[in-house]
Amino acid sequence: MAQSEPTAPLDGPGAAMLDALFSQSLVGLHLLDTDLRVVRVNTATPAMRDVPVEDVVGHRVDEVYGLLDAAEVLALVRGVLDSGVPLVAHVVRAHRRSDPGHQYFHEISVFRLETPSGDVLGLAVAVVEVTEREESRAREVVLEMTREHVGRTLDVLETCQELVDVLVPRVADIAVVEVVDAVLRGDHPPLAPLPRDVPLRRAAFRSAAGGSGADADAPQAHPLGDVRALPGPTPYTQALSDLRPRAVASLDEDLPWLAADPARARAIRAAGAHTLITAPLTVRDTVLGLISLYRTRQGEPYDEDDVSLLLQVADHTALSIDNARRYTREHTIAATVQRQLLPRRPSSHPALETTPLLLPPDSGGQWYDTIPLSGARTGLAVGGVVGRGLHAAAVMGQLRTVVRSLAAFDVEPDELLARLNDTATFLAAERATLPTADPLHRQALAARFAYAVYDPLTLTCTVAGAGSPSLVVVHADGSTEVRNVPAGSLLGSEDKTPFAATAFSVPEGSLLILCDTPLPALVASGDADALRRLAEQHRGRPLEDLRDDVLYALAGTAEPGPTALLLVRTQPFPADRVGVWQLPDTPTAVATARRLVRDRLADWGVERKTAHDTELIVSELVTNAVRYGSPPLELRVINDRALTCEVGDGSASTPRLRHASVADEGGRGLFIVAQLAQAWGTRYTPEGKIIWTEQNPPPG
Numbered sequence: 001m002a003q004s005e006p007t008a009p010l011d012g013p014g015a016a017m018l019d020a021l022f023s024q025s026l027v028g029l030h031l032l033d034t035d036l037r038v039v040r041v042n043t044a045t046p047a048m049r050d051v052p053v054e055d056v057v058g059h060r061v062d063e064v065y066g067l068l069d070a071a072e073v074l075a076l077v078r079g080v081l082d083s084g085v086p087l088v089a090h091v092v093r094a095h096r097r098s099d100p101g102h103q104y105f106h107e108i109s110v111f112r113l114e115t116p117s118g119d120v121l122g123l124a125v126a127v128v129e130v131t132e133r134e135e136s137r138a139r140e141v142v143l144e145m146t147r148e149h150v151g152r153t154l155d156v157l158e159t160c161q162e163l164v165d166v167l168v169p170r171v172a173d174i175a176v177v178e179v180v181d182a183v184l185r186g187d188h189p190p191l192a193p194l195p196r197d198v199p200l201r202r203a204a205f206r207s208a209a210g211g212s213g214a215d216a217d218a219p220q221a222h223p224l225g226d227v228r229a230l231p232g233p234t235p236y237t238q239a240l241s242d243l244r245p246r247a248v249a250s251l252d253e254d255l256p257w258l259a260a261d262p263a264r265a266r267a268i269r270a271a272g273a274h275t276l277i278t279a280p281l282t283v284r285d286t287v288l289g290l291i292s293l294y295r296t297r298q299g300e301p302y303d304e305d306d307v308s309l310l311l312q313v314a315d316h317t318a319l320s321i322d323n324a325r326r327y328t329r330e331h332t333i334a335a336t337v338q339r340q341l342l343p344r345r346p347s348s349h350p351a352l353e354t355t356p357l358l359l360p361p362d363s364g365g366q367w368y369d370t371i372p373l374s375g376a377r378t379g380l381a382v383g384g385v386v387g388r389g390l391h392a393a394a395v396m397g398q399l400r401t402v403v404r405s406l407a408a409f410d411v412e413p414d415e416l417l418a419r420l421n422d423t424a425t426f427l428a429a430e431r432a433t434l435p436t437a438d439p440l441h442r443q444a445l446a447a448r449f450a451y452a453v454y455d456p457l458t459l460t461c462t463v464a465g466a467g468s469p470s471l472v473v474v475h476a477d478g479s480t481e482v483r484n485v486p487a488g489s490l491l492g493s494e495d496k497t498p499f500a501a502t503a504f505s506v507p508e509g510s511l512l513i514l515c516d517t518p519l520p521a522l523v524a525s526g527d528a529d530a531l532r533r534l535a536e537q538h539r540g541r542p543l544e545d546l547r548d549d550v551l552y553a554l555a556g557t558a559e560p561g562p563t564a565l566l567l568v569r570t571q572p573f574p575a576d577r578v579g580v581w582q583l584p585d586t587p588t589a590v591a592t593a594r595r596l597v598r599d600r601l602a603d604w605g606v607e608r609k610t611a612h613d614t615e616l617i618v619s620e621l622v623t624n625a626v627r628y629g630s631p632p633l634e635l636r637v638i639n640d641r642a643l644t645c646e647v648g649d650g651s652a653s654t655p656r657l658r659h660a661s662v663a664d665e666g667g668r669g670l671f672i673v674a675q676l677a678q679a680w681g682t683r684y685t686p687e688g689k690i691i692w693t694e695q696n697p698p699p700g
Contacts, residue, residue: 013343022040022051023042024040028041028127028128029125029434031113031125033121034081035157038057039058039063040057053580061077066094077123078378080110080111081122082575084114089107090109094603105134107127108127112122122221130222133486139171142167146166147470151319152358156203158641160321161204162316163207163317168206171293171309172294173273176220176293176294178200178201178230179201179294180201183204183325186329189287190241192243192282193243194241196230199227202220202225207271207533209547235276236292241580243287245278245279245307245309247276248275248277249301249302250274250275251274273296275291276302277306277310278291279675281318288318291310294545302514316670318654331389334364338393341397348371350573353571354567354569354603355544356566358564359563364390365384367383368564368566369400369403370566371403373453375644375646376457377454378456379451380453380567382564383448383449383491384396384448386445397425399449403449413501414464415466416464417466420449420466421492421499428444442677448465448466448467448517450467450485450516451465452464456571459505460504460506462502463518465485465486467487467489469516470515471483471513473511484505508572511546511695514600516564516565519554550565577604579636583622583625593618593647597645600637603698610695614643614695616672617645617693620672622647633647634646647691647692648689650691651689655691679693
């Protein structure tokens with residue numbers, strides 16, 4: 001039976017009932033006077049039995065129970081005495097004399113006692129021990145924080161750091177996470193038991209005494225990022241072998257396994273760690289890594305409840321790490337595919353130089369291209385598939401191939417986008433027919449794209465776009481302008497709005513910045529300084545340096561999604577490498593054209609066989625223009641990456657390659673042209689059409 005010590009005996013049934021209450025109550029009871037001194041107490045709870053009654057009565061409440069927050073508790077109790085407002089179910093922490101290393105929780109309720117006339121007699125305090133409840137609640141909080149904060153990113157190292165930030169100091173004073181090094185590269189984790197020679201990387205570290213990561217002041221066995229196999233046998237290697245956690249209640253010097261890992265033993269002694277729990281990070285019988293928790297300040301060793309908590313935390317963390325590993329693997333594959341599909345470097349053109357910029361450079365779905373076109377022109381393409389990963393890279397490769405094929409037919413930018421959109425719509429329809437369980441079935445296919453054609457001979461640029469492309473022009477004199485590129489629907493969307501193109505003049509020495517999305521850092525209202533700085537820096541600087549400047553300008557903006565960008569600097573096309581002549585619409589035009597071409601090829605030093613083939617090509621093209629075309633007739637020869645011959649006339653009729661029979665007297669002109677030239681085609685203009693051919697580059 002619990003003992004009680006009344007300060008003043010009472011007479012009658014009330015006194016007997018009060019004595020029974022204090023002697024039989026399962027709740028700790030205290031009576032305090034107005035000086036907050038204990039005048040009566042029962043020993044019904046373990047915390048009360050731990051302190052003799054004679055050491056309690058007559059003493060102030062904060063002096064006898066080992067309260068961890070004595071000043072705070074005293075202030076709360078005094079507040080009840082002064083205000084009369086009860087304090088109900090407030091949790092306090094305390095140590096016991098018999099177990100000073102363990103922390104206990106008590107729930108207190110405080111009420112003011114008054115006489116019928118309103119005089120304050122003191123306080124009544126009811127105490128219930130809730131240690132088990134609070135510890136269980138604390139474990140639930142740790143689990144909830146783990147689910148909420150660990151695995152928010154698809155980065156293995158970041159996930160490990162999030163874990164130790166949750167565990168310290170709630171569960172441990174020191175937390176270490178080590179991950180199989182191959183997992184960080186996205187490789188498949190090894191099956192259990194983990195081979196002894198498999199290296200682990202120290203991925204995360206946090207100490208309650210000295211911070212986290214590389215900046216931690218607490219002693220560490222190895223620095224953050226260190227990669228090495230674990231020596232054994234130790235609790236760490238055993239946990240990785242049979243996939244069972246290990247709890248070591250006392251880390252004293254006599255433990256034989258400490259000698260197997262001297263570096264870790266030195267760190268344990270230097271940190272003052274006295275208890276350890278370590279658990280493997282596993283998914284489907286594969287080993288991802290290891291969690292190790294130490295206590296230095298918290299006195300109590302780890303128990304079975306802590307082991308159960310760590311296993312639940314480890315399961316969640318292992319799944320998050322495996323998700324990050326899978327993402328890393330797919331991201332690596334997508335980046336590799338993208339690198340293989342993109343041009344190694346922009347094509348070289350006499351009339352311009354280019355350099356690309358992809359943000360980020362390895363999303364998988366972005367691309368750029370510079371496409372040589374007939375007549376010394378160049379097609380400039382930038383685009384990006386909405387989404388990331390391997391599937392976006394695959395669609396990007398398909399669209400880039402289609403763009404290359406369409407560009408070879410000399411179609412205008414707006415027509416090229418219309419045909420490309422047909423392909424994207426077809427691919428989107430194919431994706432919609434996938435099984436509903438396929439993740440791609442729920443992902444709409446869409447792509448941004450901008451395509452421009454630059455003509456160095458007419459100094460014009462024609463551009464069209466899908467989405468919201470942007471084009472900035474920085475002139476040689478330092479002036480800048482933002483060209484209004486007609487915005488079209490995304491490729492693959494159900495919107496049937498036709499695409500539009502715009503053409504404008506581009507003086508020699510200008511800098512063009514073509515992007516498949518808006519450029520807020522350069523074209524936003526009120527940010528003219530960025531354009532002016534770029535204009536000032538553009539003259540006389542390498543294009544790669546300007547690309548870095550654009551990257552730095554874009555780094556501080558909240559760009560919505562990946563961006564593909566192409567920087568283009570136009571250069572004068574050598575005038576002595578072009579010949580242009582107007583021809584009469586008479587049969588004599590053929591002989592005139594042959595003579596003009598012969599003289600110009602001689603000036604260029606073209607070898608005799610190539611010159612002879614070129615004369616024959618020009619003869620056939622001019623003959624067709626005189627017979628089937630309409631004036632005006634124009635002949636143009638260009639000494640560029642290839643030897644180009646162009647004959648233009650005012651007719652829009654399309655020539656057709658025929659295979660004449662033996663008895664036919666004509667119909668072999670284009671057949672001869674196709675045999676002598678490496679490529680030929682038709683390009684339509686507002687004035688008519690141009691038939692062009694290309695031959696191998698002439699020597700020199």
